Amino acid sequence: MIPIRLNWERPVDGVEIVPLHLVQETSTTETKFVCARSDESEPVIYEITNLENPLAIRLINTVSDEDLVAFVSRFGLPQKLVTPFQVSVTSLETLKEDLGEVLGLGAFPDSVEKARHVNDVLKYVSLAPSFEYADGRNKLVMRPTDLANLMMMEAVFAYEVGATLSRCAHCSKAYLTGPLTGRRSHAVYCSDRCRVAAMRKRNASAGKHQELTVLAK
Numbered sequence: 001m002i003p004i005r006l007n008w009e010r011p012v013d014g015v016e017i018v019p020l021h022l023v024q025e026t027s028t029t030e031t032k033f034v035c036a037r038s039d040e041s042e043p044v045i046y047e048i049t050n051l052e053n054p055l056a057i058r059l060i061n062t063v064s065d066e067d068l069v070a071f072v073s074r075f076g077l078p079q080k081l082v083t084p085f086q087v088s089v090t091s092l093e094t095l096k097e098d099l100g101e102v103l104g105l106g107a108f109p110d111s112v113e114k115a116r117h118v119n120d121v122l123k124y125v126s127l128a129p130s131f132e133y134a135d136g137r138n139k140l141v142m143r144p145t146d147l148a149n150l151m152m153m154e155a156v157f158a159y160e161v162g163a164t165l166s167r168c169a170h171c172s173k174a175y176l177t178g179p180l181t182g183r184r185s186h187a188v189y190c191s192d193r194c195r196v197a198a199m200r201k202r203n204a205s206a207g208k209h210q211e212l213t214v215l216a217k
């Protein structure tokens with residue numbers, strides 16, 4: 001596989017949600033933006049090597065605004081900013097939906113329609129080939145232009161290798177199963193922790209059931 005790599009920046013002081021009120025002729029609408037707390041940032045490198053814990057899945061698993069703030073503070077904003085008020089909570093929700101849609105396609109058999117469907121999303125992905133010197137030779141690397149494009153490439157990579165999107169039977173978090181995910185294709189729990197927790201819960205309710213049966217005798 002040709003490496004897919006992104007040199008990115010994350011905000012040193014994290015991000016916060018800033019509501020802005022847009023006044024129109026007859027109404028006022030509130031839009032929530034995700035903004036860095038300061039101009040300080042530090043460089044980070046992301047590379048798609050496997051599908052065990054992709055950033056796309058981490059984003060899909062954000063539920064509340066606090067989760068989104070934690071995600072962006074840790075991994076960076078999805079795009080390079082031209083103005084501070086550019087990444088809205090709504091745009092992140094749309095990105096989550098798009099990623100979920102591409103990952104969800106993995107469960108369907110390959111067809112012309114499936115290819116067309118994923119290509120509708122891919123036409124917005126920006127990726128540039130680049131030769132880079134490492135270990136004595138120039139190697140080809142694919143460079144997504146931003147974090148949103150890197151996550152979309154993760155989703156597309158999952159689709160290519162046949163990894164599919166599932167929901168944990170215990171905590172209902174999204175995760176990938178199948179090739180390069182570190183999980184079997186029929187795994188029903190996201191982690192060993194959830195598998196054990198579900199087993200304990202089953203055993204506890206079985207124990208309760210036994211106690212009740214004994215009491216009834």
Ligand SMILES: [Zn+2]
Nearest residue numbers: 168171190194
């Ligand atoms: Zn779980």
